[in-house]
Amino acid sequence: MPHNRLIGVALFIIAALLILGIIRLRRRQRQKSDKNNPILQRAREHLQAVRGAPFQAKPLANRLEKAAYQTAVDIVQKRRRNEQVLLQVSLGEILQSKDRRAYWAVNSKRVDLLVIDHELRPLAVIEIDGSGHGLSRDIARINDKIKDIVLAAAGIPLIRIPAPDDNLGTIRILVQQQLTACLKRLA
Structure with missing residues (x-):
């Protein structure tokens, strides 16, 4: 045994x-x-x-983006064309490129607001050029230039809303004027 x-x-x-x-x-x-x-x-x-890192939820938009979003939603609702406004959309979700390196360069970059039609096609992008996002000026400028180039190449209108003083009233007026004009041109 x-x-x-x-x-x-x-x-x-x-x-x-x-x-x-x-x-x-x-x-x-x-x-x-x-x-x-x-x-x-x-x-x-x-x-x-x-793994094991602490995470907590945060708002999807800062106060300037929120004001722009609410204004844009009001505009598209009045048009009654089943258009929608989306917040913080990755460029990789709305753009494609056969050049993998170029695609990966834009994939994780986000736009502040995206207006889409009833078939979920991009109509226009709105970027709020304020002091947000916590990026250095140089990085923000480069990211802005990348967005300018790729959106123009894809034929998606880009509306830049300057917000040097972070004034909500100014944001609302500029979004109202520029988005309305842009959507009229597309009609």
């Missing part, structure tokens, strides 16, 4: 070592494949970064 028990323990240890060896081998293979696939490697890094 003790001899059988000893054989059982030995078999258990061998099986455990074999399983650990297989796990280590798979881990090494995955790490090698990650090095050959930077997108997969980045995805794994993102997964690691979010």
